[in-house]
Amino acid sequence: MDALRAIYTRESTKDFSVQQIDDRVLQTIVNCGMSAPVGMRRYDTLHLTVIQNKELLDEITEVADMRTAERPHAPLYKAPTIILVSSKFEREDHIEYANVACVIENMTIAATALGLGSVYLWSVIRVLKANPSLLNKLELPQGFVPVSILALGYPPQPIAEKDAPRHTIKANIIR
Numbered sequence: 001m002d003a004l005r006a007i008y009t010r011e012s013t014k015d016f017s018v019q020q021i022d023d024r025v026l027q028t029i030v031n032c033g034m035s036a037p038v039g040m041r042r043y044d045t046l047h048l049t050v051i052q053n054k055e056l057l058d059e060i061t062e063v064a065d066m067r068t069a070e071r072p073h074a075p076l077y078k079a080p081t082i083i084l085v086s087s088k089f090e091r092e093d094h095i096e097y098a099n100v101a102c103v104i105e106n107m108t109i110a111a112t113a114l115g116l117g118s119v120y121l122w123s124v125i126r127v128l129k130a131n132p133s134l135l136n137k138l139e140l141p142q143g144f145v146p147v148s149i150l151a152l153g154y155p156p157q158p159i160a161e162k163d164a165p166r167h168t169i170k171a172n173i174i175r
């Protein structure tokens, strides 16, 4: 799939099959994350943690479970792989959040191009940060703070390819 088509096709997958991603595909997605733009080239302020360990995924799911009648989904949508993106925070302007979003976005587009489903997860992070014993199991390097998660896996049905945007953001041109 070419880049434009992958961008138009990407959508949040909120139901994953149990099939795991193979290591070659995973490495390509991680490589695409590493190819993201990062302010002042501070790639050393970022860290990726790939989690495929079922027990750990189940524990995160259990701790972060916020299911209600209106929001009945499991927090990680049963994704077989998650990539946690963490950052050191050094700047007052919080550029770190923008860096993490660029890394996640590159990986989600790559995942789409490779036929995978993905979803950006933010709300689980607050729960992780509030649970020191779980945070400890993530083996983050000293000084790194979890910022966002990309959940990855195969959707039950392939995502239908699209060649136009599904959402609208108002835009104007000043000439």
Ligand SMILES: Cc1cc2nc3c(=O)[nH]c(=O)nc-3n(C[C@H](O)[C@H](O)[C@H](O)COP(=O)(O)O)c2cc1C
Pocket (backbone or CB within 6 Å): 010, 011, 012, 013, 119, 120, 121, 122, 123, 124
């Ligand atoms: C910064 C960010 C945080 C998000 N956090 C969550 C989240 O915590 N849980 C969730 O289910 N979806 C989350 N999403 C997915 C959005 O809900 C989704 O992208 C949006 O509804 C548009 O739908 P689409 O991705 O299918 O185009 C997040 C997306 C972004 C960009």
